[in-house]
Amino acid sequence: MATQNTKTLARLMMAPSVLLLLVWMVVPLAMTLWFSFQNYNLLDPSNVGFAGTFNYEFFYTDPAFFQSIWNTLVLVLGVLFITVTGGIAIGLLLDQPMFGQGIVRILVISPFFVMPPVAALVWKNMIMHPGYGVFADIARFFGLQPIDWFAQYPLFSIIIIVAWQWLPFATLILLTALQSLDSEQKEAAEMDGANFFNRFIYLVMPHLARSITVVVLIQTIFLLGVYAEILVTTNGGPGYASTNIAFLIYRTALLGYDVGGASAGGIIAVILANIVAFFLMRAVGKNLDR
């Protein structure tokens, strides 16, 4: 019964969202692309003009660039590994009958609601501090030398903090998926003599596959942009040891005032994110057809 009238009305209702998002996507991105081919340093207003691919070469030949790409990869993959394996394990555990399940669930998902600066500062000062942190207390209790986490293992320390923040997300989604597994199937498998390991490989994992894909892809989108956790803990250091691509662009832009260079980095970040986005869109899009 879709008349011409209702169609027009529907278009009008959608117009504000569509137009806003269109402007939001096109204008800044076009500006970034434009700046990336310009000589533009906020400290040197005289040197303005077309730069060709200079900014890209500058970014590309900077040793910090490859290190930051590498750090980004290690950070994303490290956090994904911890959260997905941890999420499956904790999800399986919470799926068992127990006393106080609701409360345990609340305890487990809580870190997700902690804002990144709080999470990072609490871990930095109260847990991982080489003098007063809880880890140092534990080390001394066992007669060991406390570890100076952010000086010795800066990237690993950040991975731990970010993984702590995202573990609840993975757990919650995988638990939701586990709970939708048909219990009759589980019983049938048990009756047929499948042990826990076989049930896990042949029944649970195939059921979880799609949820794991969703967790991996969505987390990757957010993990590519980890920023506040680095800012308040290591500030990217020592050297560039914990600088990811997002942090390097921030450094170039707002600390180095190099608009052109930072924009070239921004375009590179867009390309990286697009590769991930391509796969995410396909996974989510398939779901829409159901």
Add this chain to the structure above:
Amino acid sequence: MARSVTTRQKVIATIAAWTVGLIIFFPILYTIITSFKTEPEAIAGFSLIPSGTFENYITVQTQRDYIKPFMNSVVLSVGSTILALIIAVPGAWAMAFSPTKRTKDILMWMLSTKMMPAVAVLVPIYLMFRDFGLLDSRIGLTIMLTLINLPIVIWMLYTYFREIPGEILEASRMDGAGLWQEIVYVLTPMAVPGIASTMLLNIILAWNESFWSIRLTTVEAAPLTAFIASFSSPQGLFWAKLSAASTMAIAPILILGWFSQKQLVRGLTFGAVK
């Protein structure tokens, strides 16, 4: 029929799950405990029993004016959420009830805008904000938060609206309901829970947003994320005060979050997992 579970299995699962839960929750618990310690106590080694002072909470307010960033966080997260809902509700409604061939493409495209890395547009946004005088203003950051969360809001609303059966509209029309009655008595009651869930999740996301809120503000419009980040360069004893500020910054959203577990799964997976 449920599987038979022995009490022993249940007790083992209970112990294991509570241990894991408490370990994961520990940093938050320890922060709350430390906020009730004195500064010398806070660095005196591991202890779960504070002396119970409220001094840190008072100091954070008197020395650092805690209320100001707190109010900024409230205004920014609620304001941007309401703004996003006003823009998104009609759009999601239209897509759910009068879908066309292109609806799916439009939805996917909207989702793709969420995937643009924030740093990629940091430079132009920063320069535009500077030129329009929007740096460190509540209005500027509200616009920013509205835009970055708009795709999620539209998606969530869409998945909720799509579950409202279209037949119910026809039925009410057959019973002689006018358009106005249809909206007030039939559609609104069915749409409100979805809108409320969307609102809740979006307030949480906006409250915790830590890239634009830190970069685009300094003092006047700085929300709690920027306020807490300013604690990263410590001066003197500050463990207990940091804990008090942190506890106050996360408490409201932690409690909201506990009530929104289900919506969280749905909202953050764009309806892919329910």
